[in-house]
Amino acid sequence: MPRANEAWESLMKAYAVLMKQFNAEDVWGELTMREYDVLYQLSKCDSPLRMSELNRHVLLSQPALSRMVDRLADRGLVDRCPDPGDRRGVRLSLTPAGRETQRAIGRPHARSVARALSVLTPQELDQLAAITGKLAGNEER
Amino acid sequence: MPRANEAWESLMKAYAVLMKQFNAEDVWGELTMREYDVLYQLSKCDSPLRMSELNRHVLLSQPALSRMVDRLADRGLVDRCPDPGDRRGVRLSLTPAGRETQRAIGRPHARSVARALSVLTPQELDQLAAITGKLAGNEER
């Protein structure tokens, strides 16, 4: 059990250090990192995403995400249309401009990520992906 | 290089999932998770900590941290006294009440962490700690 807490603390520290490092990089242009994250999550799904689904992948409260999508839609980066199957819901997708913006920022950012993780061996990268994947899979209790 | 990006994405997802899980737990009382993090960082150092040092460990901008410490000091949880060696600086430490609060919240939270990470084997915990430790160590570029 102390091992678990050490591991979690170490993960948190790595997250903080790398996030600060990435945030300081001059690649974000007109977006914040959080906004980029939303665009990135949308870029991964070809079929439109539900608000609640997107919210599961983003570290924001539901109202904050709702308003952020609002702003991104106003800026023409995200398309928000009503879900025909569930009229409470909303279907989110990137506009062409949104996709373009995501790619333009994603390219240099991906390089930064690769550079930051280049201290790890390929085996370590695989282990890290496997272990964190296992952690994220265990969503419920 | 695609491996590095997969690993980072997986780490981010694990972080997001677990943070949401922890945040939803009913253990935080009068504190937010970010405030708890500040108290926790202070609880680890017996000698008073400098603002800038603390800022390195917390995912907050310098002004945001400055004001958070302000509020925590107003609430009697943190002691902020001028550094005799450098009169620009500040020495931060927990008050007895702050230490008590940190412990009261830290205990159940540590149990949650252990529970969430219980899907991993002891070897995986060690690997995770080692790998993330390596990542956090590489602070510059």
Next chain:
DNA sequence: TCAGATTCAATGCGTTTGCATCTACCTTAA
């Protein structure tokens, strides 16, 4: 079939955040 419970997303509101800037102090070197 329809009342109650649940889910999805939006909105009101007070608090917190980040950016830019400021003041105060330290350091260096001429």
Next chain:
DNA sequence: TTAAGGTAGATGCAAACGCATTGAATCTGA
């Protein structure tokens, strides 16, 4: 000694956040 440059932390201000709540649509069981 002192002027120039750098660092530590605080503050003004607009933007963004979280909590609580709402309105609307769906689901559920009697």
